Amino acid sequence: MPHAARDPKILKDRYLENEEIFELIKNPPEIGAVRIVEQPELWDTYIGPTQAVTTQGIATIYLPSGPLSMDGAQWHFLKHTLTNDGPNPLGSSLQNELARQLRLDKDKQHGSFSWKLLRTLKSVFHATQYQGDTALTTPPFFKNARRGAGRIWGEETVSPQPMVINWPGLTEQEKTELISTLSTTDK
Numbered sequence: 001m002p003h004a005a006r007d008p009k010i011l012k013d014r015y016l017e018n019e020e021i022f023e024l025i026k027n028p029p030e031i032g033a034v035r036i037v038e039q040p041e042l043w044d045t046y047i048g049p050t051q052a053v054t055t056q057g058i059a060t061i062y063l064p065s066g067p068l069s070m071d072g073a074q075w076h077f078l079k080h081t082l083t084n085d086g087p088n089p090l091g092s093s094l095q096n097e098l099a100r101q102l103r104l105d106k107d108k109q110h111g112s113f114s115w116k117l118l119r120t121l122k123s124v125f126h127a128t129q130y131q132g133d134t135a136l137t138t139p140p141f142f143k144n145a146r147r148g149a150g151r152i153w154g155e156e157t158v159s160p161q162p163m164v165i166n167w168p169g170l171t172e173q174e175k176t177e178l179i180s181t182l183s184t185t186d187k
Contacts, residue, residue, distance in 0.1 A: 047079055050091035063095050070136070077140050081153035093135070101134045110168040115139050118164060127162040129154070131178060132169030148174025149181075160184070 014033050018024070021041055024033075042055035052061040052075055059075035061068045070078075082093045104110045118139050121127060130142040135152050138145045144154025144161065147170055160181055170178065 045075075045079065048089045048091065050089065050094070052079070061091075061094060063091055063098065065095060065098070068094065068098060074136075074140075078135060081140075082135060097134045097136050101136050104134065104169060107168070112137050112169070113166065115141075121164045125162050125164070127164045129157075129161040129163035130166075131163050132166030134169075147171075148177035150174070150177075 014029075014031060016024070016029055016033060018027075019035065021035070021037060024035065040055045042053050045052040045054065045059075050061065050063075052059050054060075054072045054075065057072045059070055059072045061070070061075065078094070079090060082090055082097075112133060118130070119141065122142065128143040130138055130145045132138075132147065135145070138152060142154075142164070144157065145152040146154075146163075165178070167175070
């Protein structure tokens with residue numbers, strides 16, 4: 001006997017006034033309904049000359065170097081954080097972050113910490129800032145992300161904040177910039 005035959009909670013066929021999938025997501029019906037779509041839906045996003053297509057939770061961003069795929073939630077986060085007041089358009093910023101990430105991936109001295117460890121450090125030290133890595137790998141649960149004196153995202157702050165630092169994720173210049181900040185706060 002098939003499992004469905006033993007299931008007493010069979011959904012009845014229902015009429016819905018609007019069957020458009022995006023409208024159903026935005027305004028779910030009061031009653032339970034199941035709709036099966038044959039083709040996955042996709043979302044096109046254009047920010048300036050940068051195009052991204054998101055389907056089934058994966059975003060593909062079209063950069064000059066070729067397509068870059070990432071989790072759709074990560075793309076949604078980056079498209080809002082990398083477009084803040086910076087001089088570079090989004091596509092250029094992503095291209096720079098990708099090039100830096102590829103260099104770090106080849107560096108035997110570089111390593112990224114697990115998000116579980118970073119969340120623990122953030123909690124223990126009440127850290128609001130993360131230093132090191134790229135926008136592609138920096139955890140989004142920090143209020144601010146920086147590399148040396150440069151801001152990846154977050155607010156411009158005048159006073160130093162408690163931070164978690166991934167030292168190998170910084171260049172020598174960024175380390176020098178950060179040392180001067182750290183030396184003024186170590187009192």
